[in-house]
Amino acid sequence: MAHKEQELLGAYVMGALGSGERIALEAHLGDCQECQAALADYEQVAEGLLHLATSVAPASGLRATLNARLAGRPGNLRSLRRPGLGRAPQVVFAALAVTLLVLNGALILETRRLAERGQELLAQQEASQTALALASYSTSQTAFVQEEKIWGTFVYEENFPVAVFNVWGLPPLPDDKAYQLWLFNPDGTRTTGALFRTTAAQELISILIRSPVPLGEVLGFGVTVEPETGSPAPTGPRIIGAEFEHSP
Amino acid sequence: MSGTGLPDDATLMQQVAQGDRRAFLSLYDKYAARVHGLSVRMLQDGMSAEEVTQDAFLRLWTRARTFNADRGQVLSWLLAITRRLALDRFRLDSRVPPPLETENPGLDLDGLADESSRTDESRWRSLRFALADLPAEQRLSIELAFYHGLSQREIAEHLKIPLGTVKTRLRLGMQKLRRAWAIDPIQAGRR
Numbered sequence: 001m002a003h004k005e006q007e008l009l010g011a012y013v014m015g016a017l018g019s020g021e022r023i024a025l026e027a028h029l030g031d032c033q034e035c036q037a038a039l040a041d042y043e044q045v046a047e048g049l050l051h052l053a054t055s056v057a058p059a060s061g062l063r064a065t066l067n068a069r070l071a072g073r074p075g076n077l078r079s080l081r082r083p084g085l086g087r088a089p090q091v092v093f094a095a096l097a098v099t100l101l102v103l104n105g106a107l108i109l110e111t112r113r114l115a116e117r118g119q120e121l122l123a124q125q126e127a128s129q130t131a132l133a134l135a136s137y138s139t140s141q142t143a144f145v146q147e148e149k150i151w152g153t154f155v156y157e158e159n160f161p162v163a164v165f166n167v168w169g170l171p172p173l174p175d176d177k178a179y180q181l182w183l184f185n186p187d188g189t190r191t192t193g194a195l196f197r198t199t200a201a202q203e204l205i206s207i208l209i210r211s212p213v214p215l216g217e218v219l220g221f222g223v224t225v226e227p228e229t230g231s232p233a234p235t236g237p238r239i240i241g242a243e244f245e246h247s248p
Numbered sequence: 249m250s251g252t253g254l255p256d257d258a259t260l261m262q263q264v265a266q267g268d269r270r271a272f273l274s275l276y277d278k279y280a281a282r283v284h285g286l287s288v289r290m291l292q293d294g295m296s297a298e299e300v301t302q303d304a305f306l307r308l309w310t311r312a313r314t315f316n317a318d319r320g321q322v323l324s325w326l327l328a329i330t331r332r333l334a335l336d337r338f339r340l341d342s343r344v345p346p347p348l349e350t351e352n353p354g355l356d357l358d359g360l361a362d363e364s365s366r367t368d369e370s371r372w373r374s375l376r377f378a379l380a381d382l383p384a385e386q387r388l389s390i391e392l393a394f395y396h397g398l399s400q401r402e403i404a405e406h407l408k409i410p411l412g413t414v415k416t417r418l419r420l421g422m423q424k425l426r427r428a429w430a431i432d433p434i435q436a437g438r439r
């Protein structure tokens with residue numbers, strides 16, 4: 001007899017479960033091969049659903065528009081590393097390296113300032129320490145984000161599954177809401193990187209981000225406002241976010 | 249479409265990852281109508297759909313390196329990106345979910361014929377029949393979840409029905425689709 005959890009798999013592959021159900025299901029899936037096999041079936045169904053829409057030719061100008069936009073872009077400079085393929089040569093563009101040095105210096109100062117203020121809880125310390133650790137890698141990268149009065153930096157290293165998001169100016173939320181940070185996967189799905197809140201007193205908050213995969217496999221991130229316990233997939237508007245990309 | 253001497257999709261993707269625009273345009277010519285079809289189906293608005301289609305192909309260009317041929321086909325990867333972009337677009341526009349009627353997806357099978365191998369075509373076709381065969385309320389719940397990104401709770405609110413009813417509809421509907429997929433002869437032969 002199939003496990004009861006399998007009843008949820010259909011909704012799960014469509015991203016329709018509430019977070020409580022999703023977390024419980026994922027915990028079960030981690031240990032249960034039978035349900036994993038059923039999940040694989042449901043994933044194929046979900047993939048199949050993508051293929052059912054009737055073809056519609058886009059306006060003929062789109063091809064030319066895209067071609068023109070591509071001409072202005074140097075293609076994909078980013079070298080994504082996958083686990084198991086070994087490390088790519090540690091070649092960093094000189095300009096980028098200089099930027100990172102300056103930036104890492106600023107980051108260390110900022111992190112120290114944070115620690116000195118002594119106002120932060122353990123989570124903040126953990127984030128600060130991770131930021132410091134990341135700053136010591138010359139291959140660490142930073143994505144800058146700005147949205148009106150909110151701005152921040154997302155610091156990561158492609159081979160690590162942890163990162164730090166420093167953000168200024170995120171407004172405090174009502175008690176039943178929280179900020180949820182999403183990591184964008186190449187297959188279009190979103191993974192929760194962190195769930196957090198801010199208080200009026202905090203101008204700056206550093207969030208430790210945990211990713212199931214090295215950040216090099218993540219395409220970007222976004223922050224949305226969600227119910228305080230989080231959502232299985234983004235439901236609120238995106239407050240701030242960025243795609244991870246090398247500047248040419 | 250094999251045997252025509254054209255490079256296969258995985259090869260084209262490698263070339264795109266190297267910045268080869270001709271390879272990109274080959275993939276565009278092959279799949280633009282499929283991508284746009286999904287955008288239109290989801291957004292039901294030509295303007296937004298075109299933007300999503302454009303974004304999806306820009307992602308193809310910038311993300312070609314992240315494509316892993318072992319994990320599936322280029323088209324599925326591209327359509328998954330398109331779905332995600334369309335769902336983002338919904339949220340950005342704070343759109344209300346679509347009207348309650350659902351187009352019967354079994355009516356038009358022509359769109360499946362192009363550009364896909366016969367194997368895939370038959371799998372999608374049987375899935376499409378299975379979807380069309382579902383009781384309307386099950387199909388609607390699945391469409392709201394999959395094509396419009398609503399959670400079970402949101403579907404319940406939208407349809408003004410109890411959450412438990414939504415869960416049942418999604419479960420029964422998806423179980424039937426899974427079964428239809430499993431008895432597909434080609435699919436069965438792979439097991």
Ligand SMILES: [Zn+2]
Binds near residue numbers: 034036
């Ligand atoms: Zn199980």
